[in-house]
Amino acid sequence: MSSVADRDFIAEMSRAVEAAIPAGDYVASVVAADLVEHLRDEDPELLAGWLDLKAAVILADVVARRSNSKRQAARIGAPRRAFAEAARSFGEGDVTALHPFAAEYVVDEDNTRRTVANMTAGDCRFVASKYEDAARISKLEAAFHRAVGKKIGPRLVGEVFTEAQYLEMYRSVTQSGPRAMPRAAA
Numbered sequence: 001m002s003s004v005a006d007r008d009f010i011a012e013m014s015r016a017v018e019a020a021i022p023a024g025d026y027v028a029s030v031v032a033a034d035l036v037e038h039l040r041d042e043d044p045e046l047l048a049g050w051l052d053l054k055a056a057v058i059l060a061d062v063v064a065r066r067s068n069s070k071r072q073a074a075r076i077g078a079p080r081r082a083f084a085e086a087a088r089s090f091g092e093g094d095v096t097a098l099h100p101f102a103a104e105y106v107v108d109e110d111n112t113r114r115t116v117a118n119m120t121a122g123d124c125r126f127v128a129s130k131y132e133d134a135a136r137i138s139k140l141e142a143a144f145h146r147a148v149g150k151k152i153g154p155r156l157v158g159e160v161f162t163e164a165q166y167l168e169m170y171r172s173v174t175q176s177g178p179r180a181m182p183r184a185a186a
Contacts, residue, residue, distance in 0.1 A: 007045070007046070007049060009046060009049035009050040009052075009053055010050065010053060012046055012050070013046060013050040016035060016039065016043075016046065017035065020034065020035040020038070064111075064113075067104040067113055100116060101115060101116045101117035102115055102116070102117070103115065103116050104116075105119065105123070105127045106126075106127070106130070107119060107120075107122075107123035107126050107127060108123075108126060137174075140173065140174040140175070140176075141174065143173055143174075144169070144170055144173040144174055147169065147173055148161075148166075148169065151169075167181070
């Protein structure tokens with residue numbers, strides 16, 4: 001039996017994840033839940049050791065998602081709340097209930113998060129450029145997938161293209177460098 005100090009939790013978890021992913025279609029959250037259940041039963045030391053090593057990264061993601069989720073909820077829910085309040089008070093909606101200044105954005109390359117109320121002009125330009133980059137990339141990705149769909153018709157991608165051809169087409173359509181790879185959907 002090896003000690004905890006002798007284990008490479010990162011490498012072991014990487015192998016466990018690879019083994020848990022089926023060859024065909026799958027849902028990531030289901031695979032993850034099944035793997036957690038399996039590890040709790042079969043190797044709780046691996047699960048605990050890996051989580052301990054990854055805690056800061058996982059929590060950073062949770063914090064970022066919280067901020068993004070709050071911003072999206074405000075963007076979606078604000079018009080409904082404003083309309084409902086306006087209807088109740090005959091057109092005098094409570095705009096302070098929307099709290100748009102509490103929304104947070106990443107404002108620099110260091111991933112600093114700042115509320116809207118405290119953003120500078122430079123922060124606003126940084127946020128705008130990130131949205132512009134994301135929109136440009138999304139449009140190129142959409143064009144690529146549209147072109148692939150048109151080319152393959154009723155067949156499967158793997159029946160029409162080799163991986164090399166697929167990557168060559170991707171790089172051609174997206175105008176990206178030789179190491180560029182298609183992004184996977186989240």
